[in-house]
Amino acid sequence: MSRMSQSEFEPALDPRDELVTHLGVLRAFALSLCRNASTADDLVQETVMKAWKSIGSFEQGTNMRAWLFTILRNTYYTVHRKSSREVADTDGHFAATLSVKPEHDGKMAMNDFLEAFDQLPDEQREALTLVGASGFAYHEAAEMCGVATGTMKSRVNRARLRLVELLALDEDDSLELTDKGTMAVLTAHLPVNRS
């Protein structure tokens, strides 16, 4: 039989198989919310169980990552937020749990960044993770968080401004970013508040 177009003649990817491909980013998102590795892994497990159970309600062709992130954040805010606050520092904060890969002298700068990121309020950390790291559009992130797009933009903007302040970036930090390696070397010399 000749090969026909995939959309018409081949079965779509089983959503359960697709779900597995999002687990890495789901963990990263969970950790940015919880700042506790153990709680984050529990949160991911709960999310997977819920998603698996309701996989039939997932609409094929829509954004599964957004669907999973929404389940995860709803679970976090209804179940884990309180306990996460209570145990946030028992096994080290976000900066420590991220187990930054040493990239020569870039390690110190990354840890400084993560410590500053850790100090942001929950909603700003979440906004920055969704838009700045996960690559969601403002309107997608807003929908996931149940807020207006303008509110999401405002949260991202406030988060960035706060990080600039916390990292004490000033006019001298006119770094030209090219690639990861260059970045790591350049950021090793960033002035950081250590008061």
Add this chain to the structure above:
Amino acid sequence: MNRDTSEARKENLIKENLRRAYDDKATEQLPDDLMALLAQLRGQDEQNEPK
């Protein structure tokens, strides 16, 4: 103009650090507990599938 460039560079710096931290975590090996859970869920599905 210079101010705009400076702001853009600060923003890029933050964005790059954020992505690097996120990607490092997202590409880590998944924990054994999670893999075991997936195997369990798949096993249950197979058992429940009509023969």
